[in-house]
Amino acid sequence: MARTPNTSRRALLFGTAAVSAGALLTACTSNETKDQEPAADNAPVADDKPGKAVTIGFAGPQADHGWLNAINDNAKSRAKKYSDVTLEITEGSNDTAQQIGQIQTLINKKVDVLVILPADGKALTQVGLQAMRAGIPVVNLDRVFASPQAYRCWIGGDNYGMGLNAGHYIGEQLKDKKNAKVVELAGLDNLELTQQRTKGFDDALKNYPNIKKVARQAADFTVESGQAKMAQLLQAQSNFDALWNHDDDQGVGALRAIDQAGRDDFLMVGGAGAKSAMDAIKAGNSVLKATVLYPPTMAASAIDLARALGQGKGVGGLAEFEIPSSLTLYSAVVTKDNVDQYLPTGFI
Numbered sequence: 001m002a003r004t005p006n007t008s009r010r011a012l013l014f015g016t017a018a019v020s021a022g023a024l025l026t027a028c029t030s031n032e033t034k035d036q037e038p039a040a041d042n043a044p045v046a047d048d049k050p051g052k053a054v055t056i057g058f059a060g061p062q063a064d065h066g067w068l069n070a071i072n073d074n075a076k077s078r079a080k081k082y083s084d085v086t087l088e089i090t091e092g093s094n095d096t097a098q099q100i101g102q103i104q105t106l107i108n109k110k111v112d113v114l115v116i117l118p119a120d121g122k123a124l125t126q127v128g129l130q131a132m133r134a135g136i137p138v139v140n141l142d143r144v145f146a147s148p149q150a151y152r153c154w155i156g157g158d159n160y161g162m163g164l165n166a167g168h169y170i171g172e173q174l175k176d177k178k179n180a181k182v183v184e185l186a187g188l189d190n191l192e193l194t195q196q197r198t199k200g201f202d203d204a205l206k207n208y209p210n211i212k213k214v215a216r217q218a219a220d221f222t223v224e225s226g227q228a229k230m231a232q233l234l235q236a237q238s239n240f241d242a243l244w245n246h247d248d249d250q251g252v253g254a255l256r257a258i259d260q261a262g263r264d265d266f267l268m269v270g271g272a273g274a275k276s277a278m279d280a281i282k283a284g285n286s287v288l289k290a291t292v293l294y295p296p297t298m299a300a301s302a303i304d305l306a307r308a309l310g311q312g313k314g315v316g317g318l319a320e321f322e323i324p325s326s327l328t329l330y331s332a333v334v335t336k337d338n339v340d341q342y343l344p345t346g347f348i
Contacts (some may be wrong), residue, residue: 018161045316046308050084054113054310057106059088059167060141061119065221066094067272070296070347071117071141083309096123103127103261107134113306116151117141117299126148137309141302148325150340152309152325155302155327157294159196160329162246166197166269166292167204169335170242171211171331173267173289180211181235181240185226185254187247189218195299198269214240230257242267248291250275255280258287273334275346282339290335296347297327 079087120126128150140151270291
């Protein structure tokens, strides 16, 4: 199973949480004669030791994309790590009604905790509320429900951060080039995540007045669409200095179009962290020089959080008794310099 290759993994994942600390420390009075040990030092925290048995229900969309398949694999592998965890996983569906039915089945089975990656966060909000009202805490994975009442904890990627970090990486590579030009191969334009990635990218480029975005095409997160839309970009733009592609799956098609056009006069940055992209970055024989992570390891972390919730424990490394309510993962930039570190997290 892909693991975040960083000793500060817990600090990275849990450092952004906002949790009330009012009840964490035992009050000290003016007439005390010795230091009192903080109550939080004795808070139970989740670890690898077997504890209370927990049944976790996992419901996600159909794994019709490399990243979504990696989400399922990470959840399954993580659950197998714990002898006290039983994972009830659904088949997965992109049909809203069918996924709601699958989640309701898990609710009726009275699982201890639910991990849900909704095909459509807004459309599945009601079933999240149903679970919470039934006393089953929900870990909302990535695509967020419309109401925070529908989940106990949200964990997911940073789409704006992806665009921001891609833009800054490209900006630093081109900061000394006069009148530099960049193009963008986006994902599905009707998705908020695509809009956030573009906004982050545009905001980053504002820091580099010498760089101008001269073209943008939206693809469909597929190899075929990536190839077709990249071919259109190449035909329309005879020269540019950098390309940001939102998704490594569609990037496979984009690289095919680039090879067919015989172009090697620019650098390319991918998105999400596919193994194929990391392999190409490591080989150093294509225009692809970096990819910005959207780590599917979030599913493994979601299982960790669900187990902690089921066992009534907090998170190691934090003083709070409870797990945080919101966790945003960091979109690291993978280059040839650090690709070996991140390669184990690459998805197929």
